[in-house]
Amino acid sequence: LMGSTPSASLAYIAEHGLEEKLTALMNLVAADQPADPLRYLAEKLGAKAKKSPAAPVCPPALDEPPPNAPGAEGMVCPCNLFGSLSYGEPIISKKDKTEHPPWYPSQAGVDVGLRVHNTLTDQSDPVPFIPGRGRRVLWYTCGPTVYDACHMGHARAYLTFDILRRIIEDYFRYEVLYQINITDIDDKIILRARRNKLLADFKAEHAADYAAVESAVGASLDAKGQKLDKKMAALAATELPADAPSREREMHETEKAAAALKKRQFDDIAASVATIREVAAGGGGAASSILEAVCSDAGVASTSAAALERELVEQTVALNEELEAARDALDKSDAAKAKRLAELTQQAARLGSLLARLKALAAASESPIEALFRFAGSELGETLDAEKGSTVTDHQIFNAHARFWEKAYLDDMAALGVKDPDVMTRVTEYVPQIIEFVQKIVDKGLAYKGGSGSVYLDIDAFKTQGHHYRKLSPFSGDTSAADMAEGEGELAGEAAEKKNPNDFALWKSSKPGEPAW
Numbered sequence: 001l002m003g004s005t006p007s008a009s010l011a012y013i014a015e016h017g018l019e020e021k022l023t024a025l026m027n028l029v030a031a032d033q034p035a036d037p038l039r040y041l042a043e044k045l046g047a048k049a050k051k052s053p054a055a056p057v058c059p060p061a062l063d064e065p066p067p068n069a070p071g072a073e074g075m076v077c078p079c080n081l082f083g084s085l086s087y088g089e090p091i092i093s094k095k096d097k098t099e100h101p102p103w104y105p106s107q108a109g110v111d112v113g114l115r116v117h118n119t120l121t122d123q124s125d126p127v128p129f130i131p132g133r134g135r136r137v138l139w140y141t142c143g144p145t146v147y148d149a150c151h152m153g154h155a156r157a158y159l160t161f162d163i164l165r166r167i168i169e170d171y172f173r174y175e176v177l178y179q180i181n182i183t184d185i186d187d188k189i190i191l192r193a194r195r196n197k198l199l200a201d202f203k204a205e206h207a208a209d210y211a212a213v214e215s216a217v218g219a220s221l222d223a224k225g226q227k228l229d230k231k232m233a234a235l236a237a238t239e240l241p242a243d244a245p246s247r248e249r250e251m252h253e254t255e256k257a258a259a260a261l262k263k264r265q266f267d268d269i270a271a272s273v274a275t276i277r278e279v280a281a282g283g284g285g286a287a288s289s290i291l292e293a294v295c296s297d298a299g300v301a302s303t304s305a306a307a308l309e310r311e312l313v314e315q316t317v318a319l320n321e322e323l324e325a326a327r328d329a330l331d332k333s334d335a336a337k338a339k340r341l342a343e344l345t346q347q348a349a350r351l352g353s354l355l356a357r358l359k360a361l362a363a364a365s366e367s368p369i370e371a372l373f374r375f376a377g378s379e380l381g382e383t384l385d386a387e388k389g390s391t392v393t394d395h396q397i398f399n400a401h402a403r404f405w406e407k408a409y410l411d412d413m414a415a416l417g418v419k420d421p422d423v424m425t426r427v428t429e430y431v432p433q434i435i436e437f438v439q440k441i442v443d444k445g446l447a448y449k450g451g452s453g454s455v456y457l458d459i460d461a462f463k464t465q466g467h468h469y470r471k472l473s474p475f476s477g478d479t480s481a482a483d484m485a486e487g488e489g490e491l492a493g494e495a496a497e498k499k500n501p502n503d504f505a506l507w508k509s510s511k512p513g514e515p516a517w
Helices: 006-015 019-032 037-051 152-171 187-205 210-237 246-298 305-328 335-366 368-391 395-416 427-443 459-464 481-488
Strands: 136-145 175-183 423-426 447-449 455-457 505-507
Touching: 136 152, 136 395, 152 175, 152 395, 175 395, 175 427, 187 368, 187 395, 210 246, 210 368, 246 305, 246 335, 246 368, 305 335, 335 368, 423 427, 427 447, 427 455, 427 505
Parallel strands: 136 175, 175 423
Antiparallel strands: 447 455, 455 505
8 A cells, every 4th residue: 555655645645534444444454354355445536436427538539639628428527536638739640641630748647757648649759748637647458368377478578667657656656556467258268168178078088099189180180280271371372562561561471481380380280199099109219219210300319309309409599599580680682591491491390390399208108198189189179179179168277278278377477477457357246348349339320230149340440430440550551361360269260251351240149168247
């Protein structure tokens, strides 16, 4: 409660006569002993707020000047947290011939000398960072989609936010209310939870039936390989027009590179499964032969599996450093450099395949059936989901999956020393409000229901009513298929039911095997 400056906090409490209110709240916590005191207090305060007179509100028109005083219909005004607000004249900038929406700088906050890059206007020069009023800063950060373990990208993002937050709080002495939201409804969560459930059931049913597992894995790999080959062939056959925008060309190259990476990863899995099959068919003699073959392919004298793995890891580290240097020095007009980069990439793929085979050999020597689940479980899960995904209907399966990975995320953040948020929310806790919000957008004529029952934002209607679409990143072209797939997920409806290919789902209609609200 006191933060880093207890004396200043106590002075503020005394100045505003808050002792009695704080004491009452602390007594409630002491009496009820809630598991989550912060959430408990938020609910108590929220309940009190609902009993109070109607809160002042601000107009909903996204591109109109915010009012200097509350009073119109729309969302609850920040005035309730800041006091009355005041804004300056709008600033409109252009960059790359694209007009950005207006920005209304605050005039009621404190300027302590902090300068930031404003992505709303995308001006070249940094602008003063001025809160809505005084030193009070409301900071919302998008949290993780909790479907799997965190990776280095998560660490980089949240450590960066944490460093900025500490600077703003501890150096510039702003009063920050930091909120993070957990996305616990998402196609990735649904698919992963469903596949894990089906895979666990399959494993329990065929725990001792190697032949059945091997057959199912083989069919799954065949289907996945054909799907990847089809994807790569389609990308290779796509020829962009000579006048295609540079952004479109970059995205196409990125998509091709991503597909090539997935293909290499799949090839490693296929090599691992082939190794497991050899061990299962030939026993210890086959294992020795495989080890000799891997040694020969790696150019290493016969040795133990552990020593060979160390050698391959060392080669991989050295090769990755050379690859990084080659990428940095790459000049596409220099054929020799481009050729060298291609050679190094092939070498990296070869080393990856050898390591995969070596790890599969070790796992198969202990239990071939467990090795199949370990190395090809993801592919088998995809097949089972395609066949039986609609039969998974228990909400708890999806919720338990999200809670497990949410805890793992919080544990990771604690291990990294990232400060806890002041407020943490979950999407599942606000579904009624989301439904109401989407309905208001429909009522305003800015969204529509497709044939499947999903609701889409009507981009053309949105612009016609004078709003800016893609405020922070203005773009006049069409959203790429890759971007739309990333935004809407694998379980999205048919694009044919959209009025405009750029329209995106605000609410997706649930199909069998998906949770529903």
